[in-house]
Amino acid sequence: MTITAVIMPRWGLTMEEGTVTAWLVPLGGTVAVGQELAEVESSKLAGTVEATVSGVLRRTIIEVGATVPVGALLGVIADAAVDDAEIDAFVGTFEPVEVAAGEDESSKPKTIEAGGLRWSYLRSGEGGVPLVLIHGFGGDAAGWGFIQGAIAADQDVIAVDLPGHGNSEKTVTDGSLDAQADAVIGFLDALGIDKAHLAGHSMGGGIAIGIALKAPGRVASLTLLAPVGLGDGINVDYLKGFVAARKRRDVETVLRQLFVNEALVTPALAEEIIRYKRLDGAQPALETLLAALLNGQAQRAQYRDKLGAIKVPVSVIWGAQDRIIPPAHAVGLPASVRVETVADSGHMPQVEAADQVNKILKETIAKA
Amino acid sequence: MQLDRDTLAESYRTMATIRAFEERVGADSLSGLIPGFVHLYAGEEASATGICLELGEKDWIGSNHRGHGHCIAKGSSVEGMMLEIYAREGGLCGGKGGSMHIADLSVGMLGANGIVGGGAPLAVGAALSAKTLKTGGVCVGFIGDGASNQGTTAEAMTMAVVLKVPVIFVIENNGYGEFTAVSYHSGGIDLAARAASFGMEAHKVDGTDFFAVNELAREVIAKTRATNMPAVIEVAVNRWHGHFTGDPQAYRSAEELATVRLSDPLVIFKKRVIEAGLLPQELFDKIDGEVADRIDSAARAAIAAPPPDISTVTTDVYVSY
Amino acid sequence: MAKKSMRTAINEAIRLEMRRDPTVILMGEDVAGGQGGSADVTDAFGGVLGVTKGLYTEFGPSRVIDTPIIESAIMGTAAGAAVSGLRPIAELMFSDFIGVCYDQIFNQAAKFRYMFGGKAQTPMVMRSMTGAGLRAAAQHSQSLHALFTMVPGLKVVVPSGAYDAKGLLIEAIRDNDPVIFLEHKAMYDLEEEVPDEAYTIPFGEANVLREGKDVTIVALARMVRFSMEAAANLSKLGIEVTVIDPRTTSPLDTDTILESVAETGRLVVVDEANPRCSFATDVAALVADQGFKYLKAPIKLVTAPHAPVPFAPNLEDAYIPNAAKIEAAVLSIVAAGGRNAA
Structure with a gap:
């Protein structure tokens, strides 16, 4: 009879500890494989820990509200027949699990000089044509936490902090999608990457399209999550609210528009955003980018008519309940483009529908 | 040499007591038995002892953060001091002051002081009391080379000269204000000369030589007592330890650290007295033994004593809410 | 992101601002430590609890200035330098020592802008250790923030950890008014995640x-x-x-x-x-x-x-x-x- 540890997971490469915010199964409750056991929050992400085996939740070691390192024992699942003493012995001798990418090099941001700027990026996995993940306005590399680890099991994955974001230098040129596309091409040059699969979210999606149009030979496939550039409409209040918000409550209010499940906007996530915005140069960078993104109340850059010219596999993924960029922008795209609408997701399918995004991403990469 | 044999023996006992006290307190501070900051006087014993020998019960002293030696030389109970420094019930300040604030007004000791330069004006005040009340007393304000730079010190010296009060400022120049050498922190000037410029007679003496200190102190204190004219003595001393216990003293060269204890005021005293045939080696050995026993039992008693009663947190504040 | 102690975070804030702005200077008692000593070591301490360690080595004696123990002169020099073109960070080793030099803070620095009809800027920071818990007794343990808060013309910062300390100190250094920055001495070793980059936390934002x-x-x-x-x-x-x-x-x-x-x-x-x-x-x-x-x-x-x-x-x-x-x-x-x- 086996005793199975429920451990604090690692979501994304930078997560080092997490807080149990709720137990979803009572102590002594029966659980099935895949059943949600506990809600956990890290500084950037919130999600649920699922059962990897079926059995009975025999111990809940970590109480709600407690923060423990990745790999720590949260609870114990075992058959009802397993002796209590055996379980106590298991708990007593448990050694925290080394969760992949623990303290190894891939969990640490790397930096490289490109175009006269310091770029920060997370790189993990090995082999294949690299996948480069490009975040959106105000995001960062760590926001791909549910994606990068999953794809990196199969291949080389790079999540970049765009200039003005994350740990990269807080300097942007004119902030246009065109200039940002040039900058990312420079970043690929610096890393010696001739060709890459690109996945871009929102503003990052627009940048990815820009790269595919400018340097078609450099792009193996294109996966666009709720990208800019495919229509006029965009939630200007969100963008301006994000730039203006200073206090955590204001940031929380703004961020809730990103998700269907607004509970994903934790105080910790909002705090992360505020801390980013306080960095020297971040606020001016956001203001420059915002000015470049908008033309009055509409999006400035329009790639809709050019999408058909891209000869590599292109997938577009849109949350059906996106409140930032209308999902209608996914309608009527060229037939060469695979369009997937995700039912229970807002503007952040890489968080709210990570499994589906991973599946589509893998298929798009495979098609190349 | 005018001192009789008993006085010589007692003077040695005082210096030996200061030395043993500081060694014990230093060790127990490093091992964590004594809480808080501890600044040791070891190496400077001849200064406090040679000067306080010329003071009586009606006389006062002011002190500073390096105050254990002043306290002992002025006649405070070693046992009461130990209790205080170990933060115990029955300590000289009830465990509320500690090493840096040890005080014993019953013997005319105005208190150690946590504020550099805090003590000099207080010494002027005690001298004003002595003059006004016609007690015949004087006050010696012990300050360091660092404190000699403070505005409070300059103001105190000015006040003393203006009021013509019987205060003697003793600048114990041990070469360092905390971690900074006197050559830097005082701009290389002559501290006694600066003090003299306020309008006082100023003197300098070698603080490793008990007899030199004592003879000068006798003369200066007698004159001040008779005339109410303030005066200054700069005593050149060696600080054997760091600014506080645990100071790694990276700013002192290996050579300095190796030689700073060569001019040991206790050794110099003994040599002079034995060579003059005034006291035998055996007596010094006997005193050393008695002092060691006294310090050890005082420290043990302090360690064994209970901490102060919690209710005393709010006593002696004049007003309670 | 690296975890850093509040000591490191404060050191980093000063270092980054001194690199960015050549008018920023640091002065105080033993902020380097060891001047004139026989070992010829001129960065022996970096403040009594090591907060400013290494700054002297990077910026030299004209910008990291060890002073005598003369607090009135330290604060007054900083105030005078601040109205005349420098941006001094003046360290008062323990906030209890304010008793020695309060005039230069509350009658001088705090009053300039108002008293001179808005024509003066006094961009100085007084950094000081505060708080109890180190068995340092009555003259090295007080919490005196109210003494500064009551004075019009002073801004008063009381950080509760490493992250806040860095962002608030950079804000304080860039501020054009006198800022009192109080560091709780029992918190220097507490670690938090602190970005390497410069950032500012606005004053008056809880x-x-x-x-x-x-x-x-x-x-x-x-x-x-x-x-x-x-x-x-x-x-x-x-x-x-x-x-x-x-x-x-x-x-x-x-x-x-x-x-x-x-x-x-x-x-x-x-x-x-x-x-x-x-x-x-x-x-x-x-x-x-x-x-x-x-x-x-x-x-x-x-x-x-x-x-x-x-x-x-x-x-x-x-x-x-x-x-x-x-x-x-x-x-x-x-x-x-x-x-x-x-």
Whole structure:
């Protein structure tokens, strides 16, 4: 009879500890494989820990509200027949699990000089044509936490902090999608990457399209999550609210528009955003980018008519309940483009529908 | 040499007591038995002892953060001091002051002081009391080379000269204000000369030589007592330890650290007295033994004593809410 | 992101600003340490608790200035340099030493801009160690933020951790008015995630560390930690508290405090300082004045007693507010029920 540890997971490469915010199964409750056991929050992400085996939740070691390192024992699942003493012995001798990418090099941001700027990026996995993940306005590399680890099991994955974001230098040129596309091409040059699969979210999606149009030979496939550039409409209040918000409550209010499940906007996530915005140069960078993104109340850059010219596999993924960029922008795209609408997701399918995004991403990469 | 044999023996006992006290307190501070900051006087014993020998019960002293030696030389109970420094019930300040604030007004000791330069004006005040009340007393304000730079010190010296009060400022120049050498922190000037410029007679003496200190102190204190004219003595001393216990003293060269204890005021005293045939080696050995026993039992008693009663947190504040 | 101690975070803030702005200088007693010593080591200490270690080596004696122990001259020199083109960071080793040099702060630096008809800028920062807990007794342990907060013309920063300390200190250095920056000496070794880059936290913006519906706790510096500890314990009893760290006592984020009391109806102010004419009474007065209609229970203050800081460890431990005292204060007003129930 086996005793199975429920451990604090690692979501994304930078997560080092997490807080149990709720137990979803009572102590002594029966659980099935895949059943949600506990809600956990890290500084950037919130999600649920699922059962990897079926059995009975025999111990809940970590109480709600407690923060423990990745790999720590949260609870114990075992058959009802397993002796209590055996379980106590298991708990007593448990050694925290080394969760992949623990303290190894891939969990640490790397930096490289490109175009006269310091770029920060997370790189993990090995082999294949690299996948480069490009975040959106105000995001960062760590926001791909549910994606990068999953794809990196199969291949080389790079999540970049765009200039003005994350740990990269807080300097942007004119902030246009065109200039940002040039900058990312420079970043690929610096890393010696001739060709890459690109996945871009929102503003990052627009940048990815820009790269595919400018340097078609450099792009193996294109996966666009709720990208800019495919229509006029965009939630200007969100963008301006994000730039203006200073206090955590204001940031929380703004961020809730990103998700269907607004509970994903934790105080910790909002705090992360505020801390980013306080960095020297971040606020001016956001203001420059915002000015470049908008033309009055509409999006400035329009790639809709050019999408058909891209000869590599292109997938577009849109949350059906996106409140930032209308999902209608996914309608009527060229037939060469695979369009997937995700039912229970807002503007952040890489968080709210990570499994589906991973599946589509893998298929798009495979098609190349 | 005018001192009789008993006085010589007692003077040695005082210096030996200061030395043993500081060694014990230093060790127990490093091992964590004594809480808080501890600044040791070891190496400077001849200064406090040679000067306080010329003071009586009606006389006062002011002190500073390096105050254990002043306290002992002025006649405070070693046992009461130990209790205080170990933060115990029955300590000289009830465990509320500690090493840096040890005080014993019953013997005319105005208190150690946590504020550099805090003590000099207080010494002027005690001298004003002595003059006004016609007690015949004087006050010696012990300050360091660092404190000699403070505005409070300059103001105190000015006040003393203006009021013509019987205060003697003793600048114990041990070469360092905390971690900074006197050559830097005082701009290389002559501290006694600066003090003299306020309008006082100023003197300098070698603080490793008990007899030199004592003879000068006798003369200066007698004159001040008779005339109410303030005066200054700069005593050149060696600080054997760091600014506080645990100071790694990276700013002192290996050579300095190796030689700073060569001019040991206790050794110099003994040599002079034995060579003059005034006291035998055996007596010094006997005193050393008695002092060691006294310090050890005082420290043990302090360690064994209970901490102060919690209710005393709010006593002696004049007003309670 | 790397975890850094508050000591490292403060050092980094000064270092980054000194690199960015050549007019920023640092001065104080032994901020380098060892000048004139026989070992010829000129960066021996970096302040008595090592906070400014290494800055002398990078910036040299013209920008990292060891001074004699002459606090009035340190503060006055900084104020004079500030109105004439430099941006000094002047260290007062222990905030208790303000007694020696208060004039230069409150009559001089604090008054220039107003008294000179708005024509003067005094971009100086006075950094100083504050707080009890090191058995340093009555003259090295006080919490004197109220002494500065009461003076018009001073901004007063009281950080509660490494992250806030760095961002608030950079903000303080860039500020064009005199800023008093008080570092709790018992918190230097506490580590938090701190970005390598420069960042600023605006003054007058409280940090809401935890939100709960039952009671609002307002606390400063080390008391924020104790309040969070109390909040975790109270949560187990089913009592959810909001913990607000104003970060700066001047300017004070009155909106955040009042908004929270409007939601909870109950206020506990935790202050390591003595109870009279204090930050605690100030916040209590604010809420009594502007938030009386929200209150369901009396305002409770958890402070040190009206006494100097004692030396003996057991006395000092009894003196400093702690989680148990905070919990008791919260329970006393939650258990009391409604405003008319008492």
